[in-house]
Amino acid sequence: MKDHPIDRRRALATLGALGLGASGLTLSRPRRAHAQTLGQHETVDEALKRLFGARPLKDGGGIVKLDLPLIAENGAVVPVSVDVTSPMTPANYVKTIYVVADKNRIPVVFRTTLGPEAGQAAIGATIRLGETGDVRAIVEQSDGTLLAVKREVKVTVGGCGG
């Protein structure tokens, strides 16, 4: 215990550095902090701005396949699937997939977090659509590139109520 003070000093310094690092991390990746408020009443532009800021959204035409019915007779249950061509190796994989429905009161429908273990970036879910409008899939790759595709879906009977 003779060098206890130095140890403590060192420990504190390390802790401080860690804290700084951690706060830096949260600053650069604000998504975590917003985890509780993913779905908000907002317009789609506000939602995209909140999630991605000023980061450019590239056209993901050839890589991202967004599958939806052309006409959704019942907006309460609409199957959606997103397939991304990706090697899914630790060096290059699809990190997150967002599905956004432009005309919904809560435009952000869900966010999927994947890892290389997924083997294939193919996900699906059943969603609600309030009215006819675009549905977007926004894919974030491990290098930070954002790819977006969108498709219009005609909704016969809205499924969001309210």
Add this chain to the structure above:
Amino acid sequence: MSDIGKVRVRLPSSIKPGDVVRVRSLVIHPMERIERDSKGRIVDKKYLYINRVVATYLGKTVAAFDTTQSVSENPTFVFSFRATDPGTLTIAFHDTHGGKYEGTADVKFV
């Protein structure tokens, strides 16, 4: 409503080691929608809906969904993972009222 939290997980019938396996999962859940009062204002209450789905295989998270009320009632979620070893795939659904519903499927090779 009594069925709330019932989970079904479906895997393909035959899986070979190293295969990328597509999983379909379904949970019975009301996924409450936004309610409005007679004046059209949004009723401020703690809505009951699933906001997180986590799929774990061999101790690792293979896919996670953060969901909002724009997801349908009794939702299904589809995802894939690479089956490397026999084990259990667990899918846990968490809702805003603290409910946790789990479904499992055994990954075994024939």
